[in-house]
Amino acid sequence: MWLTLKTLLYLDIKFISEEFSIINFKSFGKRISVMNMNKKGKVLEIVDYCMPKRTIYGLNSVKKLKNEIVDNKKNILYLTCKNNGKYLPFHFYIMNILDSISNKVFIFDEIESEPSAQDVDLAVKYAKENNIGIILAVGGGSVIDTAKAVSFLLTNPGSVTEYQIGKKEIKKRGIDIIAIPTTSGTGAEVTKVAVIANKEKKIKKSIIHPYLVPNLVILDPNLTKSLPPKLTALTGIDALSHAIEAYVSLFEIPFAKATALKSIELISKNLVESYKNPDNLEARMNMLIASYLSGLSLIASVGAAHRLAQPISSVTGLSHSEAVSVVLINVLKINREFCKEKFRDIASLLGVNICEMNLDQASNKTVELIEKMFYDLNINASFKSYNIDPILFPEIIENAKNTTSHLIYNPRPINNNILLEILEKSQ
Numbered sequence: 333m334w335l336t337l338k339t340l341l342y343l344d345i346k347f348i349s350e351e352f353s354i355i356n357f358k359s360f361g362k363r364i365s366v367m368n369m370n371k372k373g374k375v376l377e378i379v380d381y382c383m384p385k386r387t388i389y390g391l392n393s394v395k396k397l398k399n400e401i402v403d404n405k406k407n408i409l410y411l412t413c414k415n416n417g418k419y420l421p422f423h424f425y426i427m428n429i430l431d432s433i434s435n436k437v438f439i440f441d442e443i444e445s446e447p448s449a450q451d452v453d454l455a456v457k458y459a460k461e462n463n464i465g466i467i468l469a470v471g472g473g474s475v476i477d478t479a480k481a482v483s484f485l486l487t488n489p490g491s492v493t494e495y496q497i498g499k500k501e502i503k504k505r506g507i508d509i510i511a512i513p514t515t516s517g518t519g520a521e522v523t524k525v526a527v528i529a530n531k532e533k534k535i536k537k538s539i540i541h542p543y544l545v546p547n548l549v550i551l552d553p554n555l556t557k558s559l560p561p562k563l564t565a566l567t568g569i570d571a572l573s574h575a576i577e578a579y580v581s582l583f584e585i586p587f588a589k590a591t592a593l594k595s596i597e598l599i600s601k602n603l604v605e606s607y608k609n610p611d612n613l614e615a616r617m618n619m620l621i622a623s624y625l626s627g628l629s630l631i632a633s634v635g636a637a638h639r640l641a642q643p644i645s646s647v648t649g650l651s652h653s654e655a656v657s658v659v660l661i662n663v664l665k666i667n668r669e670f671c672k673e674k675f676r677d678i679a680s681l682l683g684v685n686i687c688e689m690n691l692d693q694a695s696n697k698t699v700e701l702i703e704k705m706f707y708d709l710n711i712n713a714s715f716k717s718y719n720i721d722p723i724l725f726p727e728i729i730e731n732a733k734n735t736t737s738h739l740i741y742n743p744r745p746i747n748n749n750i751l752l753e754i755l756e757k758s759q
Contacts, residue, residue: 389551406465422555473518480526480544511546516619517567519627536642553616565709566653568603578629588632591625598622635742637663643731657713670743
């Protein structure tokens, strides 16, 4: 099926209070072939676009979970974050639902905030010991990425490192994954990517394959209410970075551009509100949708902010969203001259009346308004604020060579000198 931009612009998702809304992509299949067009309409290549088979969203939609687990003979692996995952309000919410079905449930809560190959290997061992048939991933991107890796390693031989570093090929589809995000940032619930840290080599690297996309996603704002304000802010900025970088990417995929723009619009209207009024469930719902859409937009690739975030996390120990927030503003500044028209589009979505502005004024407004958003979210993002010594910058640049490359579609051509400039301006 060939999708056109006209078709995709109908993607106008709104919160429906107390009702369930189901997006069922079954008619499309799990993968969509999308024609990638340049401005002249010439076909550049065929892109394999992946997305979850089904998505359920809405207030209290997690109650649908018990209806989705139809095989009561399959053991369920419930993955959540380390230390506090079992004590957060959403855990008891989920367990009450799981107690109403007859499946055996096994909890694994040893996943770090930045999941490592060691975390994955432990979870795989635990899953094999308990004959797991379904994975329920409840948490942020770290939990969902771990679920993806565990899923395919239960049906494919070897360790996660062999697929991450050794580039071993995934040949069989993994077991079913139900992803329920409790943050609004990574978009991991919709992507074919799992980002895993390798502590021995001090790198973070992605495993990418269509089989990694979860089968079912449930977006329920009740499960994000307990997210602390700081994490609400940082994960929201991560989603914004995904959407902006995908929109300004040189990889012109209409589907990605449409979802990126809608994500930016939703974030501009709901992130600060979610931060200041965490019980506003409509804002929380819209942020979940924004994160989901920004994840869909990642087929167009991301740019320098995420290219740097992986090595920054590996070298300094900052979380992914912290690393993104440290460099994002300066990445926007170095890119602006190379994509002014797209920055003007973003300014409009951020609420600026661009009609009486020239291109320079409108594109500058994008940077100004995102800086203001950082201020409103109380994000003081700099290496100094995290006590990171600039002496680590050369190691970060060197480490960047070994991580997943995202730079070929960045609007401004990037080299090590530009990366160093971004780091130095982010002090």
